[in-house]
Amino acid sequence: MSFLGKFLRAKAVIWILIILPGLWPAWPLFYRQDPSVLADPLKFVLLHLGFTASLLLAIVLTFTPLRVLFPKWDVALALNRHRRLVGVSAFAYGAIHFSTHLFYELQGGAQGVGHVLKTDVTKPFLVTGMIALTLLLVLAITSLQALIRWLGGKAWKNLHRLAYVAAALIAYHQSAARKVFPMQVLWIFIPLVLLELARFVKQRRGRTAPRMAPVRPGDQGIPVRTANERE
Amino acid sequence: MLIRSPQDWELPESAATPERDYDLRSLGRREFLKTAGLGLATAALAGRPAFATTAGFPTKVNPDYRDAALKPTAYELITSYNNFYEFGTDKADPKPNANKGWKTEPWTVEITGLVRNPAKIDANDLVAKMGGAEQRVYRFRCVEAWSMVIPWDGFPLAKLIAWADPKPEAKFVTFTTVLDPKNIPGQRRGTLEWPYLEALRLDESNHELAFMATGIYGRPIPNQNGAPLRLVVPWKYGFKCGKSIVKINFVAKQPRNTWNVMAADEYGFYANVNPTVDHPRWSQASERVIGGGGLLGTRQKTLMFNGYEKQCAALYKGMDLRKYY
Structure with missing residues (x-):
């Protein structure tokens, strides 16, 4: 097993990798005292939290295609041990991002949360972010062990496909946040799209290639899968 | 005098x-x-390796355009938080990128079109011709819902127009900004249509508040803020204030300004600050105060015509400001 594979298996390592980006704004704010950041510090924090949420969601979505494409690569296997942790952290960053947004809009204007939300739902740019966060909230809650069992493997898997819907909404939300299209959206989401395409191609081939003799569950040592069984 | x-x-x-x-x-x-x-x-x-327009400094404060209630934003913030897409789309980009060999002195401005007195003139000579520079403190409101208070140095645009002497057919004034892809990195990419173009109605240009800035805080304007010569129209969103102007053209028909070409439903020709007409993606009812209130910052209500309603509302009498945004 490679060093990287071993390294990434450790939960503590993943925790650190998740928490560090949240602390990053302290660097330009307090150490570099960058005036372009100090001009509106909270806006910098707001954008940074949203960026981190988006990045973490894109990263966690690459885990499965990586495992399918490189089933023997220990790094891909190590990463897949942390799917839930990274996924829930994307939601957590999104939730802090949204709370910061509310605070950012409220200050001084003081017209109440209701007023801010009312404005938000009239703007596609803002409402897409809110829908995505709601989806991630549902996914985070249903990541509890008890709820996974209650839902059953298949239903759970189908429900969690909503992560792709959330990713698409976030890609739009992020690109609409600036006056011109921000290139970072491409850097974040294009690798994911490419990996998903590669996985799709591989799985299609895998499904069509061994069709020489039809096999049914129970034949020649192929296990019978029950409906409730998880992968 | x-x-x-x-x-x-x-x-x-x-x-x-x-x-x-x-x-x-x-x-x-x-x-x-x-x-x-x-x-x-x-x-x-x-x-700073070179300064832009140096004529007219030190400037005199014009007390008619100094509101004691306005607290100027720190120089360091005004010159570090810039929208100047020619040098990058991040607020932090223009400061380093506009000071890497892009020269703003000497600088020639062309005054052309439907005028009796067309000219090609050095920026310093132009300032001298306009009788030097004065300082005015204006509110500055960006379409992205943030604001500053900036002490500009320069001369009233009306002076330049009087000198150019427009013909009666002239109805609009266009401001063409610098095009120099070799020294301006952003212009090697198609972020916007280059050169950046802005325009005003002739009567807007002749308004007493319309200003040509050559300085900030009594010093020649830094490159990242649009050296050596930029437009300042304080009752309009910041993007109307073309930077680093090379050509002022008097025309008969309303031209299309760069942002309007880019996204007509989001950026109009007028772009008057108006808290009741939202940007399709965000509210314009209030604004972040740049450099206001420590780490958490602060927000204030946006004023009609950015607080210059008394002076400017008459320009748009009878116009539907929802339609002409």
Whole structure:
């Protein structure tokens, strides 16, 4: 097993990798005292939290295609041990991002949360972010062990496909946040799209290639899968 | 009234870069700051290789355009938080990128179109022709819902128009900004249509508040803020204020301004500050105050015509401001 594979298996390592980006704004704010950041510090924090949420969601979505494409690569296997942790952290960053947004809009204007939300739902740019966060909230809650069992493997898997819907909404939300299209959206989401395409191609081939003799569950040592069984 | 016309060779005290800054620049700005133990404001002035328009400095404060209630934003913030897409789309980009060999002196401005007195004139000569520079403190409101208060130095646009002497057919004034892809990195990408173009109605241009800025805080305007000559129209969103202008053209028909070409449903020709007409993606009812209130910052209500309603509303009498945004 490679060093990287071993390294990434450790939960503590993943925790650190998740928490560090949240602390990053302290660097330009307090150490570099960058005036372009100090001009509106909270806006910098707001954008940074949203960026981190988006990045973490894109990263966690690459885990499965990586495992399918490189089933023997220990790094891909190590990463897949942390799917839930990274996924829930994307939601957590999104939730802090949204709370910061509310605070950012409220200050001084003081017209109440209701007023801010009312404005938000009239703007596609803002409402897409809110829908995505709601989806991630549902996914985070249903990541509890008890709820996974209650839902059953298949239903759970189908429900969690909503992560792709959330990713698409976030890609739009992020690109609409600036006056011109921000290139970072491409850097974040294009690798994911490419990996998903590669996985799709591989799985299609895998499904069509061994069709020489039809096999049914129970034949020649192929296990019978029950409906409730998880992968 | 005595108006002293400064000579070409005259430089204000503030324009001179102290010799020690040249020596220390190789250390990098941060290191220099630490070794010298200076504040941020001083650092902004150090290490600038060339100044733009130097004529007209030092400037005199025009007391008619100084509101005691307005607290000017720190120089360091005004010159570090810039929308100047020619040098990058991030607010932090223009400051470093506009000071890497892009020269704003000497600078020639062309005044052309439907005028009786077309001219190609050096920016310094133009300032001298306009009777030097004065200082006015204006609110500045960006379409992205943030605001500053900026002490601009320069001259009223109306003076330039009187000098150009427009023909009766002239109804609009267009401001073409610099095009120099070799030295301006952003212009090598198609972020926007280059050169950036802005325009005003002739009567808007003749309004007493319309201003040509050549300085900030009594110093020649830094490159990242649109050296050597930029437009300032304080009752409109910031993007109307074209930077680094090379051509002022008087025309009969309403031209299309760059942002309007880019996204007509989001950016109109008028772009008057209006808290009741939202940007399709965000509200314009309030604005973030740049440099206001520490780390958490602060927000204030946006005023109609950015607080210049009394002076400017008459320009748009009878117009539907929802339609002509």
